[in-house]
Amino acid sequence: MSKIIVVGSSNTDMVIKTNHIPIPGETVLGGNFFMNSGGKGANQAVAIARLGGDVTFITKIGRDVFGKESLKKFKEEGINIDFTVTHKSKPSGIALVTLGDNAENSIVVAPGANNSLKKKNINKAIDEIKKAEIILIQLEIPLKIVKHVIELGRKYGKKVILNPAPGKKLEDVLYRNLFAVTPNETEAEIMTDVKVVDEQSAKKAALVLRSKGVKNVIITLGSKGAYLCSDEFSGIISGYQVIAKDTTAAGDTFNGAFAIGISKGLSIKETIKFANKAASLAVTKLGAQSSIPYLEDLEVHKNYKSEQKTIV
Numbered sequence: 001m002s003k004i005i006v007v008g009s010s011n012t013d014m015v016i017k018t019n020h021i022p023i024p025g026e027t028v029l030g031g032n033f034f035m036n037s038g039g040k041g042a043n044q045a046v047a048i049a050r051l052g053g054d055v056t057f058i059t060k061i062g063r064d065v066f067g068k069e070s071l072k073k074f075k076e077e078g079i080n081i082d083f084t085v086t087h088k089s090k091p092s093g094i095a096l097v098t099l100g101d102n103a104e105n106s107i108v109v110a111p112g113a114n115n116s117l118k119k120k121n122i123n124k125a126i127d128e129i130k131k132a133e134i135i136l137i138q139l140e141i142p143l144k145i146v147k148h149v150i151e152l153g154r155k156y157g158k159k160v161i162l163n164p165a166p167g168k169k170l171e172d173v174l175y176r177n178l179f180a181v182t183p184n185e186t187e188a189e190i191m192t193d194v195k196v197v198d199e200q201s202a203k204k205a206a207l208v209l210r211s212k213g214v215k216n217v218i219i220t221l222g223s224k225g226a227y228l229c230s231d232e233f234s235g236i237i238s239g240y241q242v243i244a245k246d247t248t249a250a251g252d253t254f255n256g257a258f259a260i261g262i263s264k265g266l267s268i269k270e271t272i273k274f275a276n277k278a279a280s281l282a283v284t285k286l287g288a289q290s291s292i293p294y295l296e297d298l299e300v301h302k303n304y305k306s307e308q309k310t311i312v
Contacts (some may be wrong), residue, residue, distance in 0.1 A: 008041015
């Protein structure tokens, strides 16, 4: 199995459960409150580690209790944090999460030290990047750093996977020669101006991204699974039917598992099946990192069934 580099955010999630997510101007009484380690980059690094991967995480945290706790947890997970940087004055990132009874959520992030990640922090890890096969990156860090990481990936011939979350319009040059882009339906619409509401619209959005130079486009569709558009296959790869409790880390679990599948040499279709299974298990538990499954959890559920559907 090859080495994976994750570059991204590390946050602490502060979560309130409530009957429903409030609309603007509405105050609602919540239920349980709890805190979890989170951040898209950190969640994806944890997913890779728990699923048996060799992962290095490049991020920036604050010199506060949240940052110290994050470092402790990364070490416990077996994540290489040699290139995780501590900012002298800025706080660690914080996410305020409202979790409804229907398992949906709304999230507001205060990036803190994540916004101070610099090119020099990335460049210190050049030798580690050269050793890796895969680079996984998201959009919770400054866009100039995302560009720099993608450029390094191209320079050294790495498989760069871009999880474009939170959704943003990106320059076309960023897409060129990316190994994979993994938006959800909302992010795909932001990136392509195509509203994804069914299989045909997913195909249309995916083809827009393919035309920009992306080798494999995977649009995640929640409980429906994922739409894949690649040279190998185009169509829906169905998800797994479970009772969802919290969808907070579903996308991050999917992306971490996707990176693992590629590192193991699985085909794109088999990789997505593996990622769908991991994400389906994540939504059955509360919290971000606390919900991410271990490899043995997937083995227990190896008889899960899913279907694929080809779109002509």
